[in-house]
Each structure stands twice: as C-alpha cells, then as structure tokens.
Amino acid sequence: MERVRDAPAGVRRHEELERLYRDQGSRLWRAVLAFAGDPELGLDFTRVVHAEQEYEWRRPLRVGETLTVRAHIASIRQKAGTGFLTIRSELFGADGDVAVLAWATLIERSA
Numbered sequence: 867m868e869r870v871r872d873a874p875a876g877v878r879r880h881e882e883l884e885r886l887y888r889d890q891g892s893r894l895w896r897a898v899l900a901f902a903g904d905p906e907l908g909l910d911f912t913r914v915v916h917a918e919q920e921y922e923w924r925r926p927l928r929v930g931e932t933l934t935v936r937a938h939i940a941s942i943r944q945k946a947g948t949g950f951l952t953i954r955s956e957l958f959g960a961d962g963d964v965a966v967l968a969w970a971t972l973i974e975r976s977a
Contacts, residue, residue: 909951909974917950918971924964933957933965940969947976 927933940954950973957966 907951909949909972910977913975913977915973915975916970917973918969920969922967924966925959927965928959931959933959949974949976 937955940952
C-alpha cells in the first residue's frame with residue numbers, strides 16, 4: 867500500500883483511469899450480453915463467438931462518474947448459414963451527453 871501512496875500522482879491517476887475504463891467496459895459488455903440473451907433473438911450461445919469490438923470516444927471518462935448504457939441492434943445478417951449480429955451501444959454521462967459509442971459484433975456459427 868505504501869508503494870501506491872508513494873507513487874507519483876500521474877501514475878496513480880493513470881491507474882485510476884485504467885480501472886475506470888476497465889469497469890465501464892465490463893459494464894458495457896454485461897449490457898451487450900443481456901441484450902443479446904433476449905429469448906426472442908434466439909441466439910444459441912454454445913455457437914456464438916465475439917468477433918469484433920469498436921469504440922468511438924467522444925470525451926474522456928472521468929474517475930467516479932456513472933454512465934448509462936443504451937443498446938440496440940444495428941444489424942443482423944446471414945452469410946452461408948452463419949449469423950452476424952452487431953449491437954450499437956451509447957454510453958451517456960450524467961449530463962445526458964454521449965461519452966462513448968460502441969459496436970460489438972457477435973457471430974453465431976451454423977449448426
């Protein structure tokens with residue numbers, strides 16, 4: 867603990883920001899999984915792989931802030947029996963402005 871306390875402020879700040887991004891990213895991924903797990907969508911998660919993740923940062927995240935995630939299906943397509951699902955998520959700050967846009971693409975392999 868002393869080593870953390872004695873670390874330069876810039877290093878501690880970097881670690882705080884790293885933890886924030888990791889926590890918010892985890893929160894986003896949980897939202898994507900909850901959304902994709904909707905029974906009406908009918909995904910068979912035994913055949914699903916996470917193919918791609920993309921972020922557009924509108925502003926830096928702030929330590930201690932809470933973000934609200936709103937997700938929707940951006941596209942669903944089939945190619946040779948393989949399904950592709952892209953989910954677009956918007957992460958809003960307390961001010962109501964979009965802080966981050968995120969896209970996650972899931973692939974459902976054919977049976």
